[in-house]
Amino acid sequence: MLELKELSRRDFLRICTAITATLGLPFTYVETVQSAVQAKRKPTVIWLHFMECTGCSETLLRASHPPLGRFLLEIVDLPYHETLMAGAGLQAEESLHKAVKENKGEFILVVEGAVSTKDGGIYCQIGGRPALQILKEVAKDAKLVIAYGTCATFGGIQSADPNPTGAVGVSEIIGTSKLINVSGCPPNPYNLLATVAYLLTFNRVPPLDEFKRPLFAYGRRIHDHCERRAHFDEGRFAESFGDEGHKRGYCLYKLGCKGPVTYANCMTLKFCDIGAWPIGAGHPCLGCTEPDFWDKMTPFYEHLKDVPIPGGGIISNAEKIGAIALAGAGLAIAVHAGAGFVKKALKNRANDENKKEEGA
Amino acid sequence: MAKRITIDPITRIEGHLRIDVEVDGGRVTNAWSSAQMWRGIEIILRGRDPRDAWMFTQRFCGVCTTVHAIASVRAVENALGLEIPLNAQYVRNIILCAHALHDHIVHFYHLSALDWVDVLSALKADPKKTAELAQSLSDWVGNSETYFRDIKNKLNNFVTSGQLGPFGSGYWGHPQMKLPPEVNLLAVAHYLTALDYQYKANQVVAIFGAKTPHIQTVIVGGVALAINPDNPSALNLERIMLARELLNEVKNFVQKVYLIDAIALSALYSDWFEIGKGVTNYLAVPDLPLDTKGTQFDLPGGTIFNGDLSTYKPITSFTDSYFRDNVSESVVHSWYKDIGVKHPWQGDTLPDYTGFKEDGKYTWSKAPRFQGEPMQVGPLAQILMGVASKHELTMKWVNFALDKCSSIAKKPITIDKLQSTMGRHLARAIRASMLADLALKHLDLLEQNIAKGDLEIYPYKTGVKFPSGEIRGFGFHEAPRGTLSHWVVISNGKIKNYQAVVPSTWNVSPRDEKGRRGPYEEALINNPVVKPDQPLEVLRTIHSFDPCIACAVH
Amino acid sequence: MTTKSKNSRTYKSYHIWSWTLRIFHWTYAISIIILIFTGLIINNPPVLSSFTVEKANFFFSNVRQLHFIAGYFLISAMILRLYLLFFGNKYEKIADFIPINKQNFKSLIHTIKYYLYLTPHSEGAKGHNVLAGTIYVLTFLFSLIMILTGLYMLYPETGWIKSLGSFLFGTQQSARALHYLLFWFFPIFILTHLYILVWHEIREPEGLISSIVSGKKFSRSTDLQ
Ligand code: HEM
Ligand code: HEM
Ligand code: NFV
Ligand code: SF4
Ligand code: SF4
Ligand code: F3S
């Protein structure tokens, strides 16, 4: 990196001229090069893809402020992002190593996707090495790690029962000391962009919740700002998709909405700058920003059905168990009472017989 | 002596792909394609509620997103024998078109253009000449000198900052980069402009899908998008107008910029019409259903064998038995326990990792076959079905593209030439132009149907109920990367088996039990490689398929 | 020693439940009954609005408010009981009615035999019998979990509640599921509780039922020595 203080004006000019020449630009460009070199260096971001669907990366294509073009050209320096970068194979590997080496302790690492831990992590390999290994190495030299998306934050879909690959979130591998979680499947791109902006503007990590998520994005429940909330409070519910209540924009609680237990800002921020979001369209929230939502929020169209019995880990139907237990209690009572009557009757008979014998 | 090259990771695709080639005398003589990630979602689906399956399967892929949602609900609906309300069909169709428009645009400009376009050379371009060139190709309003000058300045600032970000690792100055600086500047400019238009296409997806990636309105039986012209919280005319304006803008961009750029690129690199033919059996399924049952479609589907259009055989409905009975998957060369060649309903996914064994197992991808044959799928396959069936809209855009391409290349480029690396790019742009027309058509259909007073989106009177006992279903969908099918076995209302056979599975396929290579592998044979340490040509052919490995393996 | 025959026994009244405990009991009982009914409605609310007139009825918010008010009464009751568990009279203290020593363990076995009709007489425990006592302690524990999960859902943004909640239960959905799962315990408990009381009353006229109102219980005079 250029240490401007130590350079004389003449040296500086010489370097800029050299850069201009290297780039094959006419001499008139020296001035442009000067101002560019003097300008603040863009912070380096390294983006790693592990077990994921690239939906999280795709979110960046769905943002307008800033648009991806400006983000890439003017805001950050993103030398490694497998979906965007020009080079492949050797060239890609090299640019990762170079970026890490040149920005040791300075770069922001964004991780998209979960990490396989089963069988040495062979279920996800890049350049012949398990994601597990790559993450440990690169994260070590990062200043901060942002786990982007529910896969990276909490393990995501591949960690859903029975988790065939032993997939886990980033925190399970590198701890949480320099971690920021930006969850969602996929997350709202502005939650990442604003996190980066926050870091650059305030030069500190935003306040986080228990799951290491920025409060500005995950500090509120969907339910508490939901546009359908008045209908909830007044007991107006859609009972089925397409029914009268649904057509009138009533609350989706009975269709399985997880808004009451989900922390996110979809209801205020919405998607794609056109005011779209799941509940707005008429589909319940899945709780996609919450840990283990693939197991805990399913079946998605039930308000609460399969309750994991604590401890056992067996998914069981609480309603059924409850009803059976209640019926069982009733039955037990009936049997118990019945047994009492029978016993009493027997005893009375015995007494009668005793009396008879006595009397005889 | 053949030289072995391993490219891992292949970048500017979705997912983790490794390609191995043997190069002899500057030509590829053998190839292996190896998918590097398996998540086991087919296993995770077992025992779950079939109504939830589409949410899970949609997470196969966030690039083609939407498509696994649609294929999944179709599979479950097929098992239940459901008919889908017209509004729901139209909404799904608009989502299909809008999403594919975004996907094709991004593939061309942001995933593959850097194989052909030398970004640094653009700095040497004269913006005035670029504007003249652009105007000679298209009457797009954006083709002004000021615009190209502005882009060149931006590029200057960027390059001189010395922090080249994702472009730092590129193949600039590679001998296979042959475009003049003016064309390179044009392409760089459109790289940036395309970002705005793919975004608009995404906004349309969000209007009908609630969010994107990963829409949240498709449901088994219909859609969850409430329609009510008399309500502020449902899809009403304001939303439809917004969608129409956005689609018009996207259509303009696709037909006046994307298609033209693809034509110009292919004309300027016309030698690539001779490279990368590969597997010439083609498969596409019909899509954009026009009725509740799925018997009439706006996009044709079928099979073609050996590159011979006269072998065209159509696939005609959502219950088509020709398609249903002829799909199978082989796993001899895949990291799964061998269970023989199986129809998807009987399929299983039991991991068995061995490391890369070039004569044994070497990939997480299965090897799908149709009537035992490897098939190439994708926009090219679909375009060929359209040509073979004399589909009007297809013919209109194919003729337009080939005429223009021939005139720029100053030699005849025939339909036959589409069976190549460059042909796959051109076919994709042609398909995008068709979909831009069709998106607006289906928006009109939706609006007309609502105007008739039909607000149905879901069979809410009967509900969606699963019988006891076992039922089976399949659902197909023509995704941006080609033919997608989902196969489900439901037992007592719970998923017993779920198998997805995905476009990229067809294309990334390894060898099968008979040792026949899959489409990527076959297309690489004879590819030139002039600098083995910078195997740009391999990337060109691989990228022409638009690989998606998260899709392929799931 | 008074003479006693098999069928005619003498009973003596004695004071056992402090007024605090009785206040606890009724606050607790009534709030739980309300919580059960309102909770059921929260779990599956009926749709009451007619589609022609969207009149504000606030039925659901009233139900929920009632649930939360009852929840607060439950919390107060539990605080009271917690106090009594350690500072109440001899019979109210936790040590008296859980099987922590040999004697209490014997009492537990005896009561089980009694309920199974294996022995004709109750052990005539002065306070709770140990079986009942153990169940009560379990009830208190479950009530505590209901309170914690309930508060976690009710105060999503109160720092310490949210931290404690996510520490104990993870996501709110897990807490909600647990809240619902444990809900089933309460109707079952009440059913059994009332049945056993009546059954007891018939078998041994100790005045058990009225004791929870008056504080006085009767004991076979022999036992009172
Ligand atoms: C034994 C005592 C209680 C019982 C039987 C009970 C029962 C229930 C039930 C059945 C539900 C519906 C759960 C669902 O389907 O989501 C519920 C919800 C709830 N309960 Fe309780 N509950 C009890 C105590 C409490 C307490 C002490 C509080 C807090 C002060 C509380 C606060 C809540 C809250 C906040 C909800 C969720 C309401 C909503 O989502 O609108 N509950 N309760
Ligand atoms: C008409 C209704 C009820 C009557 C007559 C009644 C009566 C009694 C009596 C006599 C006792 C003392 C029993 C013993 O020593 O084992 C008792 C204890 C208890 N009852 Fe009830 N009960 C009633 C309803 C309820 C309800 C609805 C609940 C709530 C779930 C409840 C919860 C308890 C508890 C927790 C205790 C233990 C008290 C303590 O040691 O703190 N009761 N009840
Ligand atoms: N291959 C594939 Fe997809 C597509 N198009 C899926 O069906 O990309 Ni992810
Ligand atoms: S969090 Fe969701 S969108 Fe992001 S990578 Fe994972 S599955 Fe895809
Ligand atoms: S739709 Fe969901 S988040 Fe909105 S008020 Fe209803 S339950 Fe709450
Ligand atoms: S499903 Fe996810 S996107 Fe928002 S509305 Fe619910 S958290």
Ligand SMILES: [Mg+2]
């Ligand atoms: Mg599969």
